[in-house]
Structures are given as structure tokens and as C-alpha cells.
Amino acid sequence: MSEFKVVGQSVPKADALDKVIGRAKFAADISFPGMLYAKALRSPVAHGILQHIDYSAAAALPGVAAVLTGKDVPGANNFGIIIKDEPVIVKNGEKIRKIGDTLALVAAENEAIAEQALALIKVDIEELTPVLCPIAAMQPDAPKIYDKGNVLAVRKIVKGDTEAGFRDSAVVVQQQYKTQMVEHAYIEPEAGIALFDGDVVTMWVSTQNPHYDAKEVARNLNIGLNKVRVIQAATGGGFGGKLDVSVQVHLAMLAVVTRRPVRMVYSRTESIKNSVKRHPYTITMKTGADANGRLTAFECTIIGDTGAYASYGPGTLTRSAVHATGPYEIPNVKITAYTVYTNNPQAGAMRGFGVPQVAFAHEAQMDMLAEKVGISPLEIRLLNALRPGSLTATGQYLEQSVGIVSTLEAAAAKVREIKLERRGGRL
Amino acid sequence: MKKRGVGMGCMWYGVGNTGLPNPAGAHVDILDDGTVLVLTGCADIGQGSDTALAQIAAEEIGVRYEDVRVVSADTGVTPDAGATSASRQTYISGNAVRSAARAAKQLILETAAEMLGVSQEEIIAGDRLLKVRAASGKSQAFTDCQSECRVGLGLDSGSDTREVSIAEVIAKCRMKGKLTLGHGWYNPDTTGLDAETGQGRPYATYAFATQVAEVEVDEDTGEVTVLRVVAAHDVGRAINPRNVEGQIEGGCAIGMGYALMEEIKLQEGNVLNCNFATYLLPTSLDVPEIYPLIVEDPEKTGPFGAKGVGEPALIPTAAAIANAVYDAVGVRITDLPITPDKILAKLKEKQNKGA
Numbered sequence: 001m002s003e004f005k006v007v008g009q010s011v012p013k014a015d016a017l018d019k020v021i022g023r024a025k026f027a028a029d030i031s032f033p034g035m036l037y038a039k040a041l042r043s044p045v046a047h048g049i050l051q052h053i054d055y056s057a058a059a060a061l062p063g064v065a066a067v068l069t070g071k072d073v074p075g076a077n078n079f080g081i082i083i084k085d086e087p088v089i090v091k092n093g094e095k096i097r098k099i100g101d102t103l104a105l106v107a108a109e110n111e112a113i114a115e116q117a118l119a120l121i122k123v124d125i126e127e128l129t130p131v132l133c134p135i136a137a138m139q140p141d142a143p144k145i146y147d148k149g150n151v152l153a154v155r156k157i158v159k160g161d162t163e164a165g166f167r168d169s170a171v172v173v174q175q176q177y178k179t180q181m182v183e184h185a186y187i188e189p190e191a192g193i194a195l196f197d198g199d200v201v202t203m204w205v206s207t208q209n210p211h212y213d214a215k216e217v218a219r220n221l222n223i224g225l226n227k228v229r230v231i232q233a234a235t236g237g238g239f240g241g242k243l244d245v246s247v248q249v250h251l252a253m254l255a256v257v258t259r260r261p262v263r264m265v266y267s268r269t270e271s272i273k274n275s276v277k278r279h280p281y282t283i284t285m286k287t288g289a290d291a292n293g294r295l296t297a298f299e300c301t302i303i304g305d306t307g308a309y310a311s312y313g314p315g316t317l318t319r320s321a322v323h324a325t326g327p328y329e330i331p332n333v334k335i336t337a338y339t340v341y342t343n344n345p346q347a348g349a350m351r352g353f354g355v356p357q358v359a360f361a362h363e364a365q366m367d368m369l370a371e372k373v374g375i376s377p378l379e380i381r382l383l384n385a386l387r388p389g390s391l392t393a394t395g396q397y398l399e400q401s402v403g404i405v406s407t408l409e410a411a412a413a414k415v416r417e418i419k420l421e422r423r424g425g426r427l
Numbered sequence: 428m429k430k431r432g433v434g435m436g437c438m439w440y441g442v443g444n445t446g447l448p449n450p451a452g453a454h455v456d457i458l459d460d461g462t463v464l465v466l467t468g469c470a471d472i473g474q475g476s477d478t479a480l481a482q483i484a485a486e487e488i489g490v491r492y493e494d495v496r497v498v499s500a501d502t503g504v505t506p507d508a509g510a511t512s513a514s515r516q517t518y519i520s521g522n523a524v525r526s527a528a529r530a531a532k533q534l535i536l537e538t539a540a541e542m543l544g545v546s547q548e549e550i551i552a553g554d555r556l557l558k559v560r561a562a563s564g565k566s567q568a569f570t571d572c573q574s575e576c577r578v579g580l581g582l583d584s585g586s587d588t589r590e591v592s593i594a595e596v597i598a599k600c601r602m603k604g605k606l607t608l609g610h611g612w613y614n615p616d617t618t619g620l621d622a623e624t625g626q627g628r629p630y631a632t633y634a635f636a637t638q639v640a641e642v643e644v645d646e647d648t649g650e651v652t653v654l655r656v657v658a659a660h661d662v663g664r665a666i667n668p669r670n671v672e673g674q675i676e677g678g679c680a681i682g683m684g685y686a687l688m689e690e691i692k693l694q695e696g697n698v699l700n701c702n703f704a705t706y707l708l709p710t711s712l713d714v715p716e717i718y719p720l721i722v723e724d725p726e727k728t729g730p731f732g733a734k735g736v737g738e739p740a741l742i743p744t745a746a747a748i749a750n751a752v753y754d755a756v757g758v759r760i761t762d763l764p765i766t767p768d769k770i771l772a773k774l775k776e777k778q779n780k781g782a
Binding site: 004005006007008009010011012013014015046047081098099130132155156157158159175176177178179180181182183185202207208209210211212213214228229230231232235236237238239240242243268269272273277278312315318319321322323326327335342343344345349351352353355356359360362363364366367368377378381385386393394395396398400401402403404406407408410411412414415418420421422423424427 | 430433434435440441444446468470471472475478483485486489491497499500501507508509512513554620622624627629632635638641655657659660665666670678682690695696700701702703706708718724725726729731732734737741743744746747750753754755761763
């Protein structure tokens with residue numbers, strides 16, 4: 001008999017029925033009388049300066065309710081969860097840092113008119129050399145994406161003495177690993193709908209963090225946070241990609257200017273082109289062990305391409321650094337993680353937050369060491385796994401609920417039961 | 428020729444933001460009829476937080492799951508619960524909801540204690556009832572079991588435990604002009620990281636996992652098929668085991684796409700494959716047999732021992748698949764994704780070295 005009555009029960013998911021029968025209301029399902037449709041004009045170049053924008057023909061097009069450019073942003077004109085470096089709309093004379101930067105917004109009676117209006121806007125952009133590789137971006141002579149330089153953050157972790165640790169190692173493996181940029185591919189693209197009643201801006205939006213969204217709307221509209229109400233509509237997945245602002249500030253501005261309900265729904269292509277991505281990494285890892293396979297020293301350098309804007313970049317690289325050893329106790333550790341700007345699509349939070357990349361690397365290292373020492377993959381992991389009483393790379397003392405050994409044992413038991421056979425010997 | 432291989436991947440994952448404050452708040456209102464309203468800023472994006480938070484509130488107050496309604500993620504109504512990220516909502520919002528539920532329950536317990544003529548410590552809550560704890564010498568489980576057996580035989584429960592329903596207690600509270608509202612918040616116990624050494628306590632707790640993948644590699648085409656994945660996850664406590672299994676299975680699917688298929692192709696900063704005809708994801712036909720294993724090493728600061736599973740589910744999958752590919756054909760691919768081209772190139776390289 002469980003000590004709990006409700007916890008531990010597989011009760012039906014609260015939202016399951018509505019989603020299965022199609023009753024759940026996603027933002028694109030919500031509409032109001034007199035609603036306008038919003039579209040954004042986006043930069044076709046990765047690095048440049050917006051010299052001039054002429055939207056007179058678009059504004060004159062019948063059915064267009066509003067055209068907004070950078071000068072129309074009433075507040076800060078920047079957003080970002082960690083660093084406010086991304087413009088709501090790029091202003092004349094200011095920098096474009098990626099393909100997809102917003103140059104203008106249109107609200108119109110229907111989507112076709114909105115698209116037509118976008119085509120009538122003329123932009124003059126002075127192109128700059130784009131920086132596309134994070135390693136090149138780190139060189140002193142690289143073109144600067146930001147005045148302060150292209151290296152956004154450096155996170156260091158140092159514990160013990162790795163030189164001594166490697167000196168005492170019987171085996172050492174060193175390898176460079178690379179991981180790719182990937183897309184979240186949530187089933188529902190970004191969408192929202194906003195209203196302004198003359199006092200409060202209310203919006204329904206697909207989001208992972210409505211309270212953060214409200215703060216960015218308030219700052220950029222220059223209104224009180226209590227005058228913004230963000231309601232999460234049913235959300236078709238996020239995986240970290242809906243932690244950043246997409247349609248929120250744009251919709252709020254258009255609703256306030258037009259005094260009409262405004263809806264904005266990304267196409268799949270728009271979503272993939274403009275949303276954040278998983279960071280591509282270059283990881284160099286060196287791991288040492290004694291003759292029995294006990295880990296002695298670990299060094300790791302990580303370079304993450306965070307793209308044009310910070311988003312969750314520095315947080316991602318910090319998490320990578322903290323987790324780079326894997327769930328193992330190593331006495332001597334030296335880790336450096338660089339978050340680097342480029343003119344690529346910005347990378348941000350994505351399920352795993354910088355840890356899938358380093359896990360790919362540290363787990364290859366463990367297998368290579370096991371092979372050199374002549375023990376099995378399970379044995380080397382059991383030997384080095386964190387336990388209650390272990391110290392992590394950041395010097396954190398782990399007191400309790402350290403279940404890595406239990407998961408190794410549970411997995412190994414299942415492997416025996418269903419007869420998974422390792423070609424190279426025992427698991 | 429097709430060859431099979433097996434590989435292992437492990438991971439750990441700190442729950443919550445790294446070395447930064449990241450609190451969550453919640454409000455709980457126990458209504459006139461004994462049903463419960465939970466207000467939380469936590470956005471349910473399909474992962475099941477509305478469900479888990481309802482279970483946590485129901486357990487703490489002593490009502491049934493269906494008695495609780497969660498209103499979430501509306502800044503005009505709900506308190507800030509921070510981001511649905513960092514696998515933090517079960518642990519952090521779970522603690523916030525539990526704390527709010529406890530505060531509201533405290534008001535009920537005060538009144539129930541008066542009604543039952545005992546101290547609050549002697550009252551236990553469950554299944555919409557507040558009961559006086561069994562007398563010493565008899566365990567609660569024994570008393571409950573005895574009552575259940577009697578009811579099963581068509582007799583009255585025969586229990587000597589005195590009890591009142593939560594609805595009765597609420598009625599009494601209202602007669603006294605007492606509302607049963609609770610507010611709670613939680614911020615995990617962390618420190619910042621030292622700028623030079625990175626030393627500190629970045630997370631209050633960590634989730635752990637081990638996954639083992641079995642693959643089949645076609646040496647002629649380089650194609651990798653994932654056959655089976657065993658996924659053992661220490662989640663502290665599974666609030667809803669089926670939802671935890673769902674997270675694990677979904678994670679393995681995403682991890683498999685990461686290992687073998689998915690890659691954004693860029694040209695001068697422009698995404699070339701920006702639709703699902705050219706950006707390849709695993710489909711249901713690609714997903715292997717998955718054996719989710721829930722390991723519970725309860726976290727003493729977690730709500731009923733819970734930690735988190737959202738992100739851990741996918742973290743070791745690519746690592747396990749890469750190690751399995753090496754076991755199958757003896758080549759180690761060190762850049763993701765592990766495409767047929769890369770495998771064939773490495774196999775050729777290996778063959779040339781051997782010749």
C-alpha cells in the first residue's frame with residue numbers, strides 16, 4: 001500500500017480530452033469581430049545597417065490598418081531573457097544582426113493584403129561582412145557584431161589540479177566533438193492574439209512563460225506591468241523554443257495603435273527561420289583514469305554558437321560547463337565554456353539546455369577509457385558514479401537523492417531480462 | 428551486412444536555473460463544497476504540470492484528484508511561477524502549490540480540531556475526510572485495512588475513528604466567517620558560481636538517468652536503425668507514473684532525431700531546410716521499442732520527494748546510440764548527427780587502415 005492516495009497514481013491528464021476531441025483553443029483558433037491580421041517584414045541579410053525604409057505605398061494600400069517601424073516602438077525597443085540585446089523592430093541607422101530581424105510590422109484586414117503590403121515596403125540596407133563561425137568570431141580581427149566584441153560570456157570551473165591529475169593517470173583519452181544546430185519543431189508554430197480596451201492590453205499567446213512575456217510587453221510599450229495581461233492559450237509544445245518573445249510585443253503594439261483585435265500566426269517556414277535553435281557546439285575533452293578505471297582528471301573546452309542574440313545562451317553554456325563531467329566524481333577538473341555571437345540564427349533554450357551536447361562527449365570518453373583499461377562500460381560508470389557524499393565539479397556536496405547508481409542497476413537488470421547483447425563483451 | 432550493437436549513456440541534470448534565484452508562487456482556495464481551486468503561473472505546454480500540480484494539491488489537502496481544478500498561466504489572475512524550463516515546474520511550482528495547499532489546510536485543521544475535540548496533530552486528511560489518527564498501538568494501515576474489509580463484507584466500517592468531511596468543516600469555517608485561502612512560494616536553495624573557479628551550489632537537487640540503446644547498422648548503406656532503448660530515470664518520486672513514462676518515451680524520440688537525423692543547414696546565416704519536407708524528424712515508424720524504468724530516490728526537499736524528468740528524458744539518448752554504433756561496427760562518429768555518409772566514410776577509412 002502506497003503511503004500516498006493521489007500522488008503516484010496515473011490519473012488522466014487534465015488537458016488530454018480537450019486536445020483529443022479538438023476542443024482545446026490554440027491562439028490561432030481564437031478570433032474576435034473586426035480582427036486584423038499581422039505580418040512582419042524581416043531582414044534578408046545577416047549583418048548590416050538599416051539605412052532607410054519607405055513604407056508609404058504599403059500604408060496607402062486599401063485594407064492596411066497600420067504599418068509600424070522602429071521609430072514607433074514607444075519603450076525600450078529591446079528584449080531578451082538574460083541580456084536585452086534583440087530589437088523589437090530595427091530602427092533606421094541601427095544594426096541588423098541576423099536574417100529575420102524585424103524591420104516593419106503590418107496589420108491589415110486579411111492576410112493577403114498584409115502580404116501585399118510587405119511587398120510594397122522598400123528597404124535600403126548597407127551590408128556588412130557576416131560572421132558565421134564562432135571560432136572565427138573569437139579571433140581579434142573578426143568583424144564585430146557588437147561593439148563590446150563577439151565573445152558574450154566565458155564560464156570557468158576549476159577544481160583540484162588537472163596537471164597533477166593527468167600526471168598520475170595510467171590512461172588518457174582526448175577527442176574533439178561537434179554537435180549540430182537543431183530545431184524544436186513543436187507541432188504548433190508561434191501564434192497570438194491581442195486586444196486593447198483603452199486601458200489594458202490582453203493577449204492569448206502560445207508561450208512557456210507568460211509572466212516574462214508581460215514584462216517585455218510593458219517595457220517596450222512603456223506601460224505599467226499591471227496594464228498587461230498575458231494568458232497562455234493551449235500550447236502545442238515548446239521544448240524551450242517558446243521561452244523567447246515572438247509575437248507578443250508586436251501584437252501589443254499593433255493592438256494599441258489600431259484599437260482593434262490583432263492576430264499573428266507564423267507559418268512553419270517563418271517559425272523555423274525565426275525561432276531560436278539548439279546551440280551547435282565544438283567540444284574538446286580530455287579525460288584521465290588510473291589503471292583500474294577510476295577517473296583522475298578532466299579538461300574540457302566548449303565553444304557554443306549562440307547566434308545573433310543572447311537569448312538563453314549564457315545560461316546554456318554555464319549549464320554545459322557544470323554538467324560537462326557527467327554524473328561522475330572527478331578530483332581534478334578544468335572546464336571553460338565560451339558563448340559566442342555570430343550572425344547565425346540565435347540559439348537559446350532547448351530541452352536539455354546544453355547537456356545533450358556534453359553528454360554525447362563525456363559518454364564517448366567513458367567508453368573509450370573503459371576499453372583502454374579493459375573493463376566494461378557498466379563497470380567504469382559504477383566505479384565513478386556520484387554517490388551521497390560525493391563532491392561535484394563545482395564543489396557541491398551531494399547529500400541525498402543521488403540515484404545514478406540505481407538507474408545503472410535498473411537499466412542493467414532490464415538489459416539482462418530482454419537480452420540486449422553487446423558485441424564487444426559484457427555491458 | 429547488418430550488425431547489431433548495444434551502447435550505454437548516462438546523465439545528470441540540475442533541476443531549476445543555474446545558480447540563480449528562480450521562485451514560483453501559488454494560491455489555493457478551498458471552496459464551499461470542498462472542491463479546490465489552484466492558481467499558478469506555471470504554463471502547461473503539454474508536459475502535464477496542470478495534472479501533477481492538481482495531484483500535489485489533492486494529496487496535501489486530502490481530497491480527490493477530480494476535486495481540484497488548476498487555473499494556470501494568466502498574468503491577470505495567477506502568481507508568477509517562472510518559466511516552464513529547466514525541468515523545474517514539478518519541483519519548484521510543486522513545492523509552491525504544496526506550501527499554498529498546506530496554508531489553506533491549516534485553516535481547516537484548526538476548525539476540524541475543535542469539531543473533533545482533539546489537537547491538530549492527531550488529525551489526518553484523505554479522501555475528502557479528516558480523521559482522528561488511530562490510537563497508539565494500532566497502525567493506521569491496520570485500521571484502514573480492517574475498515575475496508577468490513578465494508579467489503581457489506582458491514583459498516585466499524586471504525587472507532589472519529590471523522591468529519593472536509594465539506595462539513597468548510598461549512599463550519601464559513602459560519603465563523605473564515606475563508607480557506609492559502610498562499611505559498613518556493614525558491615530552491617542555491618548559490619551563485621564563483622566567477623573564476625565556478626565553485627558553488629548551482630542547484631538544490633539533480634535528476635539522474637541511464638539509457639541503453641540497441642542499434643542495427645547496415646555496413647553497405649551506413650543506415651542506423653534503433654531497435655530498443657532501455658531508459659532508467661531517477662525522478663525522485665513519480666507524481667504521475669504514466670506521464671513520467673510519456674516524458675521518457677518522447678525524450679527518447681527527440682534524442683534519436685538528435686543522434687541520427689536532425690540538422691539545420693545554414694548558408695550565409697539563412698536556414699535552407701525550413702519545412703518538414705527537408706528538415707527530417709523521426710516519425711512513429713522510426714521510434715524503437717522503449718522500456719521506461721522509473722527509479723525513485725526521493726528528494727527530501729521535493730514535493731512528496733519529486734525532482735523532474737522533462738529534459739533528462741532526452742539527454743543520454745544520442746550518447747547511448749553513438750556508443751551502440753561503435754559497438755556494432757567499430758567506428759566512432761564524433762560529430763552529430765550520425766549520418767550514413769559519416770559511417771560509410773569511417774568504415775572505408777578503417778578498411779584502408781586494415782589493408
